[in-house]
Amino acid sequence: MKKIYALFFSLTSVISWAGAFQSDTTKTDKALIFGFDIARPAINAFNDEVTSYEGYIAYRMNYKYYAVVEAGYGNYDYSQYNYSYSNQGYFARIGIDLNMLKPEMKTGNHYAGIGLRYGLSIFNQETPLFTYENYWGEYSGSIPVGRGSAHFLELTGGIKAELFRNVLIGWSLRLKLLLSSSFGDDNCPVYIPGMSETDGSINAGISYYIAWQIPFNSRSK
């Protein structure tokens, strides 16, 4: 299963690069785009700690600007020698994508550009057990389930290519910056849905999308 995923991603990466950088002219209809992150099931298969799913809806205003709403679910269970931790919740991101490909540079509805997102995550976290050892001996404690939220920003960069008519595939890299967490400094989340693990306030992620596009009749350039 893992080899099939790897082969699939490799092939579609090559196709999306090639497709996105062809030179020709094309129409740039307004369009509604529905996408699903197909990297999530692959990461879930590789990583025992995380189960997450993510999708998005984008509105292509013209060849350059896309309004984007992303949403998803994350579940995280982690355990090591001195603590165990679980987190479960939902997230949403809202933002804009800027297509660097001009219409005269491409055939089809391709995208290569950057984007900015604001993210909100609402989740429950729990530390069922932690231990701490010093001169006085070993202490064990727990932190009960708490519900909270986190705010973050993302800078994205990536490509999407029209693999078949109105079917797009592509990826984006994400640089994520944690703005705040309602749990405060003493109980910082190990994981935040939509932002992944949070050692440090900055981390990175990748999304690999397949998307369906519904073009409208109106045209703009």
Add this chain to the structure above:
Amino acid sequence: MRGLRFSAGLIIVLIVACSGCTTEGCNDPGESLMVITLHETDNDDATIIDSLTVYGVGMDDLPLYDNSQTGKIELPLNPASDRADYVIVNGLIHDTLKITYTATQHFISKACGYSFLYTMGSISYTNNRIDTILIINNTVNPSDEENLRTFF
């Protein structure tokens, strides 16, 4: 093509910027230690004591300092209690220091897990060799800040 080059450049920047974002291994467990500086009563100057022994009450077989030459001692507090008692032996003269506090668990990092921060309440001590102990800062955290100033 300028846009494409910009996009490719951005992706490279993202990769490079994020290559060091996560920490592997616990390099700093971040134990909060009560920092006590040692001073001379007569002139308030910091001093170095030639032979100082410190241990927790009932734990004399496990000294924190054992006939040490030092000008500062750092004492671990007990998160399972709201009080820690120590014996301080300067030369051959014994004193007892009792500290009350509240402990708060504190997340350090994914690799390290949890530690504790403390807020000191009160102190009491015997005056066999110790003259005075002043509370300088009642927050005990992993920093090296002075918490108590002891005058001999």
